[in-house]
Amino acid sequence: MGYPGGSVRVQSPPSGPAAARPLTARGIVRRFGDLAVLDGVDLDVAPHETVALVGPSGCGKSTLLEMVCGLQAPDAGTLDAAPAALMPQRDLLLPWLDARDNVALPLRLAGSGRREARAAADALLDRVELGRFARSRPDELSGGMRQRVSFLRALATERELLCLDEPFGALDAITREELRHWLAERLEERPRSVLLVTHDVEEAALLGDRVIVLGPRPAGVVARISVDAGPARRREATDPAVVDARRRIHDALRTAMRGDEVAAT
């Protein structure tokens, strides 16, 4: 099976000129048999920018992330991406490894020795005060803790582009908020380019520098919204710029869904 028309270029690290864009996607099309999922999506992520990707369930957000991470190729369009680390929708920690070894895993896979990889993982865990959980296995950790470990594992890859697939999707509202702050702190400490999938409009407005709204399947971009509310770390849900961004995301989603209904009748 081929991918007619689709082309993927993974930038080799160090990624070309210093100002190279971590992600440039043009006209991305993806079908599964008769099911047209993505239909001509254009998407950029600038260095150290957080782009939130919002869209109705099943519109192809995870599929897009998988393409960025090289797990599948587009059927048409071009994708030029820096090496990317994926934080999957479910934490997918290895149940047989403790938190430290899970965080150390990308380093082990890249050829580091056990001791060296563990020291690096310990350093990551200690810096965010999770050192005391280093030796706990995933089944001994709470859901919020597992997501943090999963995020640190993605960080440990040292890749420039982070693809976060609904990192807080499975958590309760309070833990969700806590983790959102935690994530903003991490990204302030060590800025990365982030592609963040979420279907929480508030989360998109609080974390994204820009928000890309996808429509229902076959999905294209229905709105691009920039959030001029300062650094994510200092945003509040009540900031006028955040409130305004939320409203615009909402409107875009609602318009897209309504268009879908009209098309269906």
Add this chain to the structure above:
Amino acid sequence: MRRPLHPAVRVALGVLGPLLLLAAWQAYVRLADVDPILLPAPTDVAASLVDDRSLLWDAFVVTGQEVLLGLATALVLGAGLAILMHLSAIVRAMLGPLVIGIQAVPIPVLAPVLVFWLGFGVGPKIVIVAIICFFPVVINTLDALDRVDPDLGRLLQTMGASRRQRLRWVELPAALPAALSGAKVAVAIAGIAAVFAEYAGAEQGSEGLGLLINSARFSLATDRAFAAVFILAVFAVLTTGALALAQRLLAPWAHRRPGAPR
């Protein structure tokens, strides 16, 4: 949720159960005046355990060796084959029916051929025990491998993992506790397999509990035959315990500690 028992209480109950059975058996044999050649009383069996101890011990050393080596062979080869079958649809399609079919071959048919090839030593017995124990190990391991979340492998791929690395970090850890579980299931049949394997004949001085049972029955010393069976039963319990312990030490993640912090 059931509350877990204190380990000491569990051991005590594990001893109490068989003791109750022995007491009922003793009462039955005495009250119904059963012929000891048909069914000896537990006290007679106990007396034989003491009187024939050196005979029983020598035979046990042989059979124990057959069981443990056979089980170990089945564990290593069974887990290995399960992984091969997991990795290759062709191997799986070719060997799947064979693995099941070989299970159906009765030991008395298999044993003479193996003795012909491998001689009268412990060799053919180990092979028979291994063949019998192979099946639960393969099936259990294969089942566990099939249940491994395919997304784990895909995630590792995004981290640049090779097929071999995915095997090392995902499939092998998933297979290990399952293979040991399979071996636990196989322990009881391993003893029976060894006994039947010995019926096909053995060298002088390397007669195990199977042959001892046979000759004891032939000379109407049923108490000695039962003493041998008792040893096999205790050995099965201990081997299962050892495997459970190995599982806990080698694959602690497969054993969810009750009351562990969530």
